[in-house]
Amino acid sequence: MLSIACVGDSLTEGFGYLNAKNESYPVQLQTIIDSSNVTVKNFGKSNKTAMHSEEKFPTKTLDPYNKTQQYKDSLAFNPDIVVIMLGTNDIKDKNWDKKDNFIKDYTALIKSYQALSSKPDIYICLPTPSFTNLLGITDTRIKNELIPKIKQIANTNNLNLIDLHTPFRDKKELFHDGLHPGKEGAVEIAKIVYTHIY
Numbered sequence: 001m002l003s004i005a006c007v008g009d010s011l012t013e014g015f016g017y018l019n020a021k022n023e024s025y026p027v028q029l030q031t032i033i034d035s036s037n038v039t040v041k042n043f044g045k046s047n048k049t050a051m052h053s054e055e056k057f058p059t060k061t062l063d064p065y066n067k068t069q070q071y072k073d074s075l076a077f078n079p080d081i082v083v084i085m086l087g088t089n090d091i092k093d094k095n096w097d098k099k100d101n102f103i104k105d106y107t108a109l110i111k112s113y114q115a116l117s118s119k120p121d122i123y124i125c126l127p128t129p130s131f132t133n134l135l136g137i138t139d140t141r142i143k144n145e146l147i148p149k150i151k152q153i154a155n156t157n158n159l160n161l162i163d164l165h166t167p168f169r170d171k172k173e174l175f176h177d178g179l180h181p182g183k184e185g186a187v188e189i190a191k192i193v194y195t196h197i198y
Helices: 025-033 069-076 096-114 139-156 183-197
Strands: 002-008 038-044 081-085 121-126 160-163
Touching: 002 025, 002 069, 025 038, 025 183, 038 069, 069 096, 081 096, 081 183, 096 121, 096 139, 121 139, 121 183, 139 160, 160 183
Parallel strands: 002 038, 002 081, 081 121, 121 160
Antiparallel strands: none
């Protein structure tokens, strides 16, 4: 039995779907794989950040993924493959003043999965584009500030990188609120993830 953990924020959880449990990209990935020998589980949680270090900042605004039950459950799942898509919430105006912690904190999160007894293959994703400005989440910031940091993490740690940004640059119609993909977008994400892990 092969197990795949999909870790992330609302882009993974399936924010805004009428039925996220049946429409999110991890569900679509399970459908595409179409095998009883593979289990894909969704450990996404909306609004969460990769960053968790706040010791230098008196105003605590971060909402770290590694403090969630989903994180604990994803570790207990002991997966063979982990697909991580985080960073979008980190670049919110209220959080990005801590950007010097991003690489360190994201790397620490990744290493917690690498330490599992299953020794999973880790894939980290460049997030999908933003066609709006939600609390500072702009595509300019994604392209110019966030993506270079994620690429650096992948290169430094010899990780598999999945580009979910480039394929969606001209597909605004797939994002129901300019930031979160609808069901059709989730299907496209699942297809891209599938081509990388298979």
